[in-house]
Amino acid sequence: MKTGVQGFLVLFSGSSMDHLEITREAILQTTAKVCMQLASVEGRDFTLPPGPLTAESLALACSSSGSAKSFQSAISDVTWRNAGVDFRHLFNEEYHFDGERFIEGRKLIKDGMTSVKASIKQGNFEAARQKLGDILHTLQDFYSHSNWIELGNRFPHSNLIRSDVSDIGPVADKDTPTCRSCVGIDCQNNILENIIRDKKLTSGYFGLVPFFSTKPKGKCSHGGLSDQTSGQEPTGGINKDSLESSHGNWHAAAAEVAVAATSQLLEDIRGAAGDTDFLRLDGERCCPLKWSDRHIRAFPLV
Secondary structure: OOOOOOOOOOOOOOOOOHHHHHHHHHHHHHHHHHHHHHHOOOOOOOOOOOOOOOOOHHHHOOOOOOHHHHHHHHHHHHHHHHHHHEEEEEEOOOHHHHHHHHHHHHHHHHHHHHHHHHHHOOOHHHHHHHHHHHHHHHHHHHHHHEEOOOOOOOOHHHHHHHOOOOOOOOEEEOOOOOOOEEEEEEOOOOOOOHHHHHEEEEEEEOOOOOOOOOOOOOOOOOOOOOOOOOOOOOOOOOOOOOOOOOOOHHHHHHHHHHHHHHHHHHHHHHHHHHHHHHHHOOOOOOOOOEEEEEOOOOOOOO
């Protein structure tokens, strides 16, 4: 029996980056970029305060201090919907890019993007936020669960969100071994050299049920105490969900690329929706620096 699994940890993540932080960071960065560009068009100054971006500081920088509560609420709608995928789709590998389900995972993202854009066009921003949270989880899991980072990539895999391409590059087929057993708890070099050399994508298999969870011969496991396949040859795992994961040494790189990939998807939504609907602006001048308390939640799709 195979199951899906959590990606970037949400509970007890410690100093690791989780789905909530990755999503929040990308939303703030993208919204700041929109505010900056719209302010430039109108000949206005735009200055971000020093320190990490927050909903409050960004709303203030965008001259919309009264909207900070709504802005934070909108961010929470998306981030918690994202986190909920681990509970609603725990047993669906494609939602987590587990078990080399690359075709199915990519289809979820592309279909979801189409749904988000359609909901925006219909003015159903609540549905758009929900679907956005769903697909961002799957997108982010790609960087934690696949070997994209181990292949040396430090940029998003744009084909995951592009509608004008038909594939995502070479993927290890079902009969191709991809891993060797870890040496004790050291899993840094457990992906086979030919997989790395040929730049073939793979991802870990995962199962929760003792004695019944299996994986194909020679395939990588997700790894971790709950993964019942990680004790089967080849032992160990390749996930980068946290600093303590099997491939935790790549966690920071995976999280950084996941933020960039999330921003890239948000920019695609922005391009289709336009800045007004992306920010859900209101007011007589329909300007980025006067967000209506009546409508705005000052960020995409609200």
